[in-house]
Amino acid sequence: MRRVYLDNSATTPVDRRVVEAMIPYLTEKFGNASSVHFFGQEARAAVDRARREVALLINARPNEIVLLSGGTEANNLAIRGIVENVADHGRHIITSLIEHSAVRGVCDALEKRGWEITRLPVYDDGVVRLDDVRAALRPDTVLITVMLANNEIGTIQPIAEMGALVREERARGRRHLWLHTDAVQAAGRMPVDVEVLGCDLLSLSAHKLYAPKGVGALFVRRSVRLTPQNIGGHQERERRGGTEAVPSVVAFGAAAALAREELSQRIDHMQRLRDHLETGVAARVPDIVFNGHRTQRLPHLSNISFRFIEGEGLLINLDMQGVAVSTGSACSSGSLEPSPIIRALGRDDEMARGSIRFSLGKDTTDEDIDYVLEVLPRAVENLRRLSPLYQHALADRACVVADEKDVLAPAI
Amino acid sequence: MRRVYLDNSATTPVDRRVVEAMIPYLTEKFGNASSVHFFGQEARAAVDRARREVALLINARPNEIVLLSGGTEANNLAIRGIVENVADHGRHIITSLIEHSAVRGVCDALEKRGWEITRLPVYDDGVVRLDDVRAALRPDTVLITVMLANNEIGTIQPIAEMGALVREERARGRRHLWLHTDAVQAAGRMPVDVEVLGCDLLSLSAHKLYAPKGVGALFVRRSVRLTPQNIGGHQERERRGGTEAVPSVVAFGAAAALAREELSQRIDHMQRLRDHLETGVAARVPDIVFNGHRTQRLPHLSNISFRFIEGEGLLINLDMQGVAVSTGSACSSGSLEPSPIIRALGRDDEMARGSIRFSLGKDTTDEDIDYVLEVLPRAVENLRRLSPLYQHALADRACVVADEKDVLAPAI
């Protein structure tokens, strides 16, 4: 069966060039980077090189990069590391309603431990407003944590503006306010520059940019102090204990270098195909809604709500035809969990449950998209034919036609 | 140059068979184990298989295994996870003086936050006494954390006896006392069975058993509840957030299976060579002391203090001849840091600074050991010739000879 992978926001395959860079560090060059001898120094040098590449990807300095086990740990370390360190100066955190579960979960846990959380709305375009950030700021606010780009709808948040706001506040003498941004989805898909953003902390995950799962990084601007969360050993300048995952780190470095070199090609390529996909779907499938801001978003992602049907059924139908996508809704443990992101856009439960994320990769082809455009309309049609909601709507529309002798209502 | 790697306690090379098992999960089978589609299910199945293998290695059940980023994180989650969860029931922890820096560091950090820590001595053989554990137990003791085998001298601690003690206490109605053991060095080098040990939590790290760095596991006996430390996503039954590091996990599983199958061969092989090394060194180099219990220790490790010289100089001299070993002492940041483990044996600073760890692997050969026995005596001799301590001692001994017309004093 033909297989088309359009779930690159969930994870990406490791680039062949990256695999080749990493393999020697599994076998011959297997030293522990903390060892003094030859094997250790060889590993240390490789980690240093990789760290430089990761730093370059976001215009940081190597010693501002803390290597760790992934985006989730980066978010945990950033948030808990900051707020625990300055708990005496304030316990208010500003975040958004559409953060990844790592940020959301950490904030929820802190709330139970006595911190106060303001969760900013994102309106129907999925974008946080700077005015809302400004209005939410309190004297005891210690952290703003808003993602750079959303994982489900791809919308890009005004982090640079928040960075400017934080710097204004600092210029006025405020000392305990930091800005963290989760750039896990953004890196490798848009330019990310910590100087432009003006953030103090920024999370990265390697497996979203063609490197293996289980490795990531946190940018920590020099002079920013964190309470370490994973303790032991002197690794990462005491900011994160644990033997460095040398092969994965090497892979991360190689992938970061490629992402930097190929960024604009990748963006152009993915955006062209994504737009082709969206145009094609709009032409072939009625009753759909595109979710998220139309332009202020990542180039590789399209999130579409299909009315009358539920996302997972569509996902499985597509999967049976070899097309891998994802849905933000997950009907687990018997309770309705329509995507909280789509709900945050103000859409009803039906729209939130019927949303599908198509996320393209650098290696997605025109044929891949054509294949999706071939199988998707049929899959949607089949599920709708099953759907009582659709049948009810058809009946309603038929009445409209009968009553008003009018054409079918346009796609809702 | 011939290279002999005798630092397998620091890390091990990834076994070729393990590399082969993991590579497909970097490339074709690259799915995110949380994805519903084919790619995700393929990854999920692989993670499940690996989890089973890791469980089998220690006679646990698959759902008692929490996969995470390494031994350091396992120790952090075990200790903080337990004590934060039962902080209302008591804040006393029993540990030993010779724990790995992850356990030591977490305990030190907890001490600053109000927990009380009892650090048990290990006497001159490097072994904790059960009577000391019993005597240290208090009504508010919630955790005993003692390693199964030490990383620097290889001594095996009486964990099964501590397990029995904890179960006795439970039988008497005590509800909030748990036993954690760091088995990072032990696994793959001695039988490890959580039922025999009677522990509630046990830490593992893949890179000590021929799998990659950056992945590990915590055994959490069912019914034991932990406060999660890395939050986000529903992975690992809510006990550890973050996208599963599928390729590394697959490698860990493959390595665990090999470790189980080949355990007794590996033990026999390493022990024979280690004993050959020790006999050879004793015959060729005077003024040495073997550190740690002679029999109650891991089969692959030998820790030797060379009088009159400092470990790092010897390490570098050996390294220049291609032999990789390690030393517990590290003269960093200008302050004396003789190995705390060797100091805990009651040895003086000179002995603690002059200690070298030789740790063999399953692939160490007779020729490797012969080569070490060829270069080591010369390296020691050269450094001693430089050492004022040695010259002083020689002068003292000459006096003894002159005064008493006696033969040279035997090796001290």
Added chain:
Amino acid sequence: MTYSDIFKDHLASPRNAGEIPDADASAERINPVCGDRLRLTLLISDGRIERARFLAYGCPPTLACGSALAEMIEGMTIEAARCVSRQQIADALDGLPARKQHAAALAVETVRAALDAERDSDFVMVK
């Protein structure tokens, strides 16, 4: 959360999908927890279900259970159909994940509701 091949086949080619225009019995039930819906229409004659058609909205188990149910009850007596259990439906799909049992419950509830409605309408007619 892997689904069986039979389960997936029900999703790809639902059995007895649709709606019977002049049904003898029908019911539409909503799972109040998650909003899933199942609609069942039946043709009944001589105490036996001659035709059964279903419509469903919701997660895949709800769709598959609707399909399995409608296929299963066609040809059954009313009594037999009333006794169809969650387990029977789950078995017909080669098992359901533990967390998805609610879908089989919705199916059982819907067929009983339809048959109750039919009985009630008989009762009304007799009266």
Added chain:
Amino acid sequence: MTYSDIFKDHLASPRNAGEIPDADASAERINPVCGDRLRLTLLISDGRIERARFLAYGCPPTLACGSALAEMIEGMTIEAARCVSRQQIADALDGLPARKQHAAALAVETVRAALDAERDSDFVMVK
């Protein structure tokens, strides 16, 4: 913490290692922080260091600095030797890691102590 090739060469083949039996000047200094030791013995004639021998115990930088020092000062005038700086010693080793500068400091201190002792003994003799 990588060491330069020259550094390693000093370790592998220390220059001027040993002790001069009837030295004109000698000193042994201990770094009180870490316990490292450096012993220096000198043959001096006509205000010039004719031979210099060192012994060292401690971490590799201490050994290498001792070796570099002894090699460097042989042939120097007493005044020049007294002016040898930490930087000169570090340079002779192609640099020292930041945290290991204390080893060069110990070397400088030891040579000055030896020369001070020599001056003091001259002074005694004159007196």
